[in-house]
Amino acid sequence: MSTVKLRPIDEELLPRLLDVAVAGADPEEVMPTVPGPSGWTPERRTAFGDHYSSAPAYAIEANEQIVGATRLTPAEAPGAAEVGIWLARPARGKGHGTEALHLLVEEARSRGVTALIAETTTSNEAAVGALRTLGAKLWEDPESGAVHATLRVGDWIEGGIGR
Ligand SMILES: CC(C)(COP(=O)(O)OP(=O)(O)OC[C@H]1O[C@@H](n2cnc3c(N)ncnc32)[C@H](O)[C@@H]1OP(=O)(O)O)[C@@H](O)C(=O)NCCC(=O)NCCS
Structure with a gap:
């Protein structure tokens, strides 16, 4: 059985994550x-460093x-944050993403976040599956394929996972 952990990204972790x-x-x-x-490109490597230093961000282990x-970006609505998450290809499809999102929800709660949002597309079956398993409400735009x-x-917290 795998053990998934979130580790706050610091100066030592950032180059390893890149x-x-x-x-x-x-x-x-x-x-x-x-x-x-x-x-x-060098510009994207720099942008990566900026992106993962500028908000609550965690390496997934x-x-x-x-x-x-995974990363939380403060959203417009008070108390809301947008979720970003990615895994390297060899680590996908093994349940790590779902486990990491469970941990991120706990982390968000400890930071006083009351609502999480995520944007993806219908073609991203793994993202849609992980969000559904987490108990998120999904809205699908059939024309664009966007999923909110x-x-x-x-x-x-009250309802438990997936209820
Ligand atoms: C999206 C992502 C984080 C999901 O993490 P993951 O570890 O691959 O997903 P999991 O193994 O936890 O699976 C989640 C669900 O999707 C399903 N799933 C996983 N990979 C799938 C695939 N390739 N096709 C269809 N379903 C898939 C799983 O069966 C599971 O469903 P279940 O809970 O009903 O059993 C990961 O795939 C990823 O990094 N993708 C590229 C970046 C990305 O798209 N980020 C998300 C932007 S919102």
Whole structure:
């Protein structure tokens, strides 16, 4: 059985996390779009560092290996935060994402966050599956394929996972 942990990203972890991202994920999976030629350009490596230093962000550790990261971005609505999460390709589809999101909900609660939101697409079956398992409410736009998920942190705590 795997052991998933969240570790706050510090100066020691950040370069290790960048190595994991470069080896196993596309830039657009892990941070907002940075213009320029495709791939891990120097500009995108710098932007990665800025992105994962500028908000509550955690490296995801599975079986004592760094496999990805998750991040909370304060959202417009009071008490709300947007979730970002990615895993390196070899670590996907093994339940680590769902486990990490459970831990992130606890972390959000301890920070006084009352609602989490996430944006994905219908084609991202793993993200939709993880959010559904977590008990998020999903709204799907059939025209664009966009999926908007919300999770009230209090409901999750009272209702338990997936109810
Ligand atoms: C999205 C992501 C974090 C999910 O984490 P994961 O560890 O791969 O997902 P899990 O193994 O926890 O699976 C979650 C659910 O999706 C399902 N699932 C996983 N991979 C799947 C796939 N390739 N196709 C269909 N369903 C899939 C699982 O069966 C599970 O469903 P269940 O709870 O009903 O059994 C991960 O796949 C990832 O990093 N993807 C690239 C970046 C990304 O898309 N980030 C999310 C942006 S919102």
